Amino acid sequence: EVQLVESGGGLVKPGGSLRLSCAASGFTFSSYSMNWVRQAPGKGLEWVSSISSSSSYIYDADSVKGRFTISRDNAKNSLYLQMNSLRAEDTAVYYCAKGIHAFDIWGQGTMVTVSS
Amino acid sequence: SYVLTQPPSVSVAPGQTARITCGGNNIGSKSVHWYQQKPGQAPVLVVHDDSDRPSGIPERFSGSNSGNTATLTISRVEAGDEADYYCQVWDSSSDHYVFGTGTKVTVL
Numbered sequence: 001e002v003q004l005v006e007s008g009g010g011l012v013k014p015g016g017s018l019r020l021s022c023a024a025s026g027f028t029f030s031s032y033s034m035n036w037v038r039q040a041p042g043k044g045l046e047w048v049s050s051i052s053s054s055s056s057y058i059y060d061a062d063s064v065k066g067r068f069t070i071s072r073d074n075a076k077n078s079l080y081l082q083m084n085s086l087r088a089e090d091t092a093v094y095y096c097a098k099g100i101h102a103f104d105i106w107g108q109g110t111m112v113t114v115s116s
Numbered sequence: 117s118y119v120l121t122q123p124p125s126v127s128v129a130p131g132q133t134a135r136i137t138c139g140g141n142n143i144g145s146k147s148v149h150w151y152q153q154k155p156g157q158a159p160v161l162v163v164h165d166d167s168d169r170p171s172g173i174p175e176r177f178s179g180s181n182s183g184n185t186a187t188l189t190i191s192r193v194e195a196g197d198e199a200d201y202y203c204q205v206w207d208s209s210s211d212h213y214v215f216g217t218g219t220k221v222t223v224l
Contacts, residue, residue: 035213037159045151045159045202047213059211062117095158101206102149102164109158 002026002105004096009110016086016114022079022096022107030054030074033100036081038092039109048094049081064090086114118207120216127222134190136219138203141184146205148186150179154199162201163188190221198223 008020022034036048049070050059058070069082079096091114097103121139128134138148148166151159161170163179166186176191190197203216 037215044200044218045153045204045215047204047215050213059213061212097159101147102161103151103159103204104161104164104170106158106160 002098004098004105004107006094006096006107006110009094009112011113011115012086013116014087014114017082017084018086018112020081020083020094020096020110020112022081024077024079024098027098027105029072029077032098033057034070034072034079035097035099035103036068036070036079037095037097037103037106038090038112039095040089040092043092046092051079052100083112086112088114090114117210117212118205118214120203120205120214122201122203122216122219124217125220125222127224128190128193129224130193130195132193134193134197134221136188136190136201136203136221138186138188138216139184140186140205140214143184143186143205144182146181146207148179148181149204150177150188151202151204152197152199153202159202193221193223195223197221 005023035050051070067085071080093109095109096107098105150163152162153159166181167179178189
């Protein structure tokens with residue numbers, strides 16, 4: 001079964017850091033681009049960051065550029081999002097998603113709450 | 117930055133047809149993808165590349181894209197189709213993915 005499972009969310013103070021992980025299974029992880037998408041409570045979907053299969057290409061939304069870093073470890077079938085200098089407006093459910101252009105598989109999401 | 121505009125809500129009676137629009141500047145030149153999201157669940161891809169359906173998605177879901185508007189059409193609407201729907205494109209001028217504002221479909 002193709003599956004993505006996120007972890008690492010939680011409560012963090014403004015200015016703090018958090019590292020999200022996404023464990024992939026059921027497909028050849030190293031062959032696919034991967035992405036992070038977030039959704040603030042009661043709001044729509046917002047693309048965060050994308051990374052190509054070999055990490056050659058990385059794209060970030062303007063709202064997180066310079067603060068968030070996407071990475072992957074193909075040997076461990078894992079995707080990561082290092083989030084620094086967190087702000088209240090980063091509070092959201094963070095989803096990892098597989099695919100280039102169309103995101104055909106999504107994880108269940110992990111909640112990140114930034115609050116003092 | 118590229119903007120995709122959707123109507124906030126669409127209401128439809130069971131058995132009828134729901135049409136959800138996604139407006140963007142010359143969106144007809146881009147590939148549009150559509151997602152369905154039910155409360156408390158992750159999004160699900162229902163149409164990709166304007167009009168193609170992933171395996172397992174009913175034929176009742178179809179898409180089109182031309183000019184400045186892309187459309188997701190749900191035929192013979194069922195109660196289980198009640199959800200939020202989002203369009204999405206890749207904007208090559210900014211190297212950014214863009215999601216639409218989302219449309220809540222209510223089945224009367």
